[in-house]
Amino acid sequence: MDNPALFEARWAKLQAAEDEKTNLVQDLIKHTRELETKLSDTQAKLEREHDVADMYHTREKEQKGHLHKLTQALAKMSYISVLVDGDCMLFNQDLVTAGEGGGRQAARLLRSAALAHVRSVRDLPANTEAVVRVYANIHGLSKAYADAGWIPTLAAFGTFANGFNKEDAYCDFVHAGDGKECADEKMRAIFRMSVDSCQCQHVIFGGSADNGYARLLGSYRGADKITLIEGPPFAKEISELAPSFSILKCTEVFSATTQIVSKVSTGRALQTRPATASNSYATALSNPSMLPPVDTNQSQRPTGAQAGVPLTSGLARNAAGQRIDVPLIYSGKAMKKVKARKLCKKWHIIGSCSYDTDRKPCVYEHSARVDENQLAALRGLARFSPCPKGLQCGDTSCILGHQCPKTNCTNGRDCNFGKKLHGVDTKIVSWD
Structure with missing residues (x-):
């Protein structure tokens, strides 16, 4: 007869095996429940994402429609x-x-x-x-x-x-x-x-x-x-x-x-920029079209109009009613040439000279007149001599300077122009 202890040992093994089977089944059930829960959560998440995707898809269609309408409206x-x-x-x-x-x-x-x-x-x-x-x-x-x-x-x-x-x-x-x-x-x-x-x-x-x-x-x-x-x-x-x-x-x-050729000024070429243009010296010098025209077909003795006087035949004035010297365009080479010659400025610019008489001729040169570029330079040179009447001068034939022509002049001792002729507003607002 077998030993009872052996049966007990065998029973213990069987009992342990059953316990393991029970634990396995319980673990499987627990895992299945967890998977079911995760699946449920995932399904819910997918449903939410599907709803969001549908919402965005709907909005996209609406935006595309709106954009199409806007594009049509812009067109x-x-x-x-x-x-x-x-x-x-x-x-x-x-x-x-x-x-x-x-x-x-x-x-x-x-x-x-x-x-x-x-x-x-x-x-x-x-x-x-x-x-x-x-x-x-x-x-x-x-x-x-x-x-x-x-x-x-x-x-x-x-x-x-x-x-x-x-x-x-x-x-x-x-x-x-x-x-x-x-x-x-x-x-x-x-x-x-x-x-x-x-x-x-x-x-x-x-x-x-x-x-x-x-x-x-x-x-x-x-x-x-x-x-x-x-x-x-x-x-x-x-x-x-x-x-x-x-x-x-x-x-x-x-x-x-x-x-265009003006018939009222001896065939002068007329710039169409208005004479009342609000020009500063710097603006005018950078833009020749803003300057009054100069005759290119002048006679040997120039008249005031031919010497570069604006077509308006008037005086340029700023907002304060002060006389403004209209900017000139000329080359440095032309300025050197006129400086080197003893030219009579009045004769070459306005065509007459009060110092030239039968009894006593003018000591300055009255020969064949200078060309257009040199004439402008000569006018510029004349402006370095101040007019006694300054900003109040009303003489249309005056060729002298009515404000200091120097750039950034500090009104030092070497300047012939008075304090009132510096820092003048050169913006032209009217002609008379």
């Missing part, structure tokens, strides 16, 4: 901006002479040329409009055109501008004011606004005969949104920038010159 309001400085961009004579009909034709030609050009360089919505604005000193232009014989009266130019405005609702010929800066400031402001506008597809800029716009255009060098109009030749600084932009030649609208 309906898309335009190109055509900006013209009428003071330096002359319209062709046949257009100005034709009055209202010429104004209408100018607007029509400019608008169609602008749209055709832009469509050749970029894609445009089919309904793109051309918004054309011409800013100018209409009073100054009227006088220039009337003096040249293009129009019979000053008021006649208004019919041209009226026709330009009436041709199309998007075409405006705007009187910017009586000073140069009025048109310039408006041009700059509308130019920047147009370039930054998402509705403006392209900007066509017509002011390239004026060096004053070089700084404005320089900051947009290479921008494919900008085109320059070439009517008259580009000013020196603008010509250096021109290769960075596309060019629109519009010879059917604009003259190839910035000057």
Whole structure:
């Protein structure tokens, strides 16, 4: 008979095995419950994520629809901006002479040329409009055109501008004011606004005969949104920038010159920049188009008008009513030449000399007159002698200086000009 202890040992092993089976089943049940819980949590999370995805999908569809509508709305309001400085961009004579009909034709030609050009360089919505604005000193232009014989009266130019405005609702010929800066400031402001506008597809800029716009255009060098109009030749600084932009030649609208011949001043070439332009010395010296013109066909004995006196035949004055010497343009080489000669300034500049009489001739040179550049230099040299009447001088033939011509002069002992003739406001606001 077997030993009972062996049975007990065997029973113990079986009992241990059963306990292990029980523990295994319990562990499996526990793990299954944990998996079920995780599965439930995952399903709930997936449902939430699905709901979020549906929400974002719905929002995306709504945003796409809104964006499409916005794009359509912007396309309906898309335009190109055509900006013209009428003071330096002359319209062709046949257009100005034709009055209202010429104004209408100018607007029509400019608008169609602008749209055709832009469509050749970029894609445009089919309904793109051309918004054309011409800013100018209409009073100054009227006088220039009337003096040249293009129009019979000053008021006649208004019919041209009226026709330009009436041709199309998007075409405006705007009187910017009586000073140069009025048109310039408006041009700059509308130019920047147009370039930054998402509705403006392209900007066509017509002011390239004026060096004053070089700084404005320089900051947009290479921008494919900008085109320059070439009517008259580009000013020196603008010509250096021109290769960075596309060019629109519009010879059917604009003259190839910035000057017209005045019939009231012995055939002088008349600058169309208004004589009342608000110029400082520094501005004028950097921009010759802002200076009064000088005759290039003078007789051997020059008259006051031929010697560079402004076409207005008046005196330039600042806001305080003080006389201002109009800036001059001449080379250093010309100044050296006139300094080296003993020229009679009065004779060469105004054509007469009070010191030259039969009894006692003038000791200074009255020979063949100097050329245009030397004449300007001679006028500049004369201004280094102060006028006794200073800022109150009303003599239109006076060639002396009415404020110190030196740059940054400290009014030291070596200066012949009095204290009141320094720091003078040189901004010209009127002529008389």
